[in-house]
Amino acid sequence: MTALIEVKNLCVDYITLNGRVRAVNNVSFTIEEGEILGLAGESGCGKSTIAFALMRLHRPPALISGGEILFNGENILDFDEESLRKFRWKDTSMVFQSAMSCLNPVKTIEYQFYDIFKAHGAVASRQESIVKARELLNIVDIPEERLFDYPHQFSGGMRQRVVIAMALALKPKLLIMDEPTTALDVVIQREILQKVYQLKQQFNFAVLFITHDLSLMVEFCDRIGIMYSGQLVEVAESKAILTQPQHPYTFGLGNAFPTLTGELKAMTGIPGMPLDLSNIPSGCRFAERCFKASELCRQTEPALHYQPERGWAACHQVLPVTARTGQDIPTEDVY
Ligand SMILES: Nc1ncnc2c1ncn2[C@@H]1O[C@H](COP(=O)(O)OP(=O)(O)O)[C@@H](O)[C@H]1O
Ligand SMILES: [Mg+2]
Structure with a gap:
């Protein structure tokens, strides 16, 4: 098609x-x-x-x-x-x-x-x-x-x-x-x-x-693309964007809004400011604000990779499927 x-x-x-x-x-x-x-x-x-x-x-x-x-x-x-x-x-x-x-x-x-x-x-x-x-x-x-x-x-x-x-x-x-x-x-x-x-x-x-x-x-x-600083960092079925985000930025965006189920939860923003586009650092553009950033992230720009059932994400530190449910990372503390 x-x-x-x-x-x-x-x-x-x-x-x-x-x-x-x-x-x-x-x-x-x-x-x-x-x-x-x-x-x-x-x-x-x-x-x-x-x-x-x-x-x-x-x-x-x-x-x-x-x-x-x-x-x-x-x-x-x-x-x-x-x-x-x-x-x-x-x-x-x-x-x-x-x-x-x-x-x-x-x-x-x-x-x-x-x-x-x-x-x-x-x-x-x-x-x-x-x-x-x-x-x-x-x-x-x-x-x-x-x-x-x-x-x-x-x-x-x-x-x-x-x-x-x-x-x-x-x-x-x-x-x-x-x-x-x-x-x-x-x-x-x-x-x-x-x-x-x-x-x-x-x-x-x-x-x-x-x-x-x-x-x-x-x-x-049906699907959602997440942009950060002039680039697409994740594209997936819309439910997956909210329930099992791969990119820490997508995860942070999801935390910044109330959940659909109406469950009460602290709404937290993502720390830091978007990049100054006239001064782009090497590596991942989100690294400076990312709780998962490693040395690799600061040096090498990640390309979009496809994960079956999850979609595309440009991240060296893709989050586990269970990230949103809080099994692997403490959601309230990191953002
Ligand atoms: N008229 C303009 N002149 C110079 N830079 C601009 C202009 N409009 C937008 N930009 C630059 O392009 C970036 C993206 O803008 P825009 O597409 O309007 O973002 P969004 O719709 O996501 O808020 C801005 O951060 C700014 O740096
Ligand atoms: Mg606009």
């Missing part, structure tokens, strides 16, 4: 006055048709940079400096402007954190749907656009008579659902959601994600879901 998206050795740099910073370093992953892949990691680890690269929406000072992004086998990094125009919305679309920033405040929702359809030659008339837009509002549970309202007339949660309806307007194969609900309260967040999940079952698009909320992610994703 070929993947819908295959990212191979992607590198993205930012060219700043202080020099070149590599925000995404040698990242490879796939997204299968209809799959929900999560990307998690602390702020600044490169998640949004990957999302923008996948849509080729990155702008200077960002520069894709290496790798390939294959969409159905075609490298979108080779696309010309015309192919890109068709690719965006139709093949892949994106929902950002702030719905307000991608809706035009002075145009009705109806006009903004029409704009999308018209730009892609998807409707023959305004009337056809209105019919389609009404259907799309219906699928995200917004009364269709709201079509002629302006963005400010909707609540934050409704606005985000309008944006999701727009993102799905041309039936894309991949929906990228970059912290889509971060600005909303938790109940509304979950409702929106449940809706997206339902729509995904119906239309079979794949989702790249970015958030720093690991518990929300575990509930919603």
Whole structure:
């Protein structure tokens, strides 16, 4: 089976006055048709940079400096402007954190749907656009008579659902959601994600879901990739990420959130700060903050290795399966 998206050795740099910073370093992953892949990691680890690269929406000072992004086998990094125009919305679309920033405040929702359809030659008339837009509002549970309202007339949660309806307007194969609900309260967040999940079952698009909320992610994703300092350090089935993490960083992230079962447990952060990307040490990037770090970790950068039933991890000191249950390492003491 070929993947819908295959990212191979992607590198993205930012060219700043202080020099070149590599925000995404040698990242490879796939997204299968209809799959929900999560990307998690602390702020600044490169998640949004990957999302923008996948849509080729990155702008200077960002520069894709290496790798390939294959969409159905075609490298979108080779696309010309015309192919890109068709690719965006139709093949892949994106929902950002702030719905307000991608809706035009002075145009009705109806006009903004029409704009999308018209730009892609998807409707023959305004009337056809209105019919389609009404259907799309219906699928995200917004009364269709709201079509002629302006963005400010909707609540934050409704606005985000309008944006999701727009993102799905041309039936894309991949929906990228970059912290889509971060600005909303938790109940509304979950409702929106449940809706997206339902729509995904119906239309079979794949989702790249970015958030720093690991518990929300575990509930919603098939697989999760964990990023640290511009690199993927672990990729596994989402349950395994929480219950049997291989990488000490993944383990630490799991401790920073309440468990799904609601079991009361001290939530502890990971000590130390993310790396300064302009000053990368040799060896493993996480070594300085890692309770398992050895001399080897400080000297040699670990590559991603696959472990059956557990997935991929880039770590010299992979944790035992029982790490989370506390048999082998004292969870509360180390983090
Ligand atoms: N406009 C920019 N100019 C320079 N560096 C940037 C810019 N945007 C992001 N970066 C760098 O890229 C890194 C990754 O950023 P980003 O992809 O936004 O992370 P995330 O979405 O995981 O929070 C940041 O730590 C920062 O060093
Ligand atoms: Mg981001």
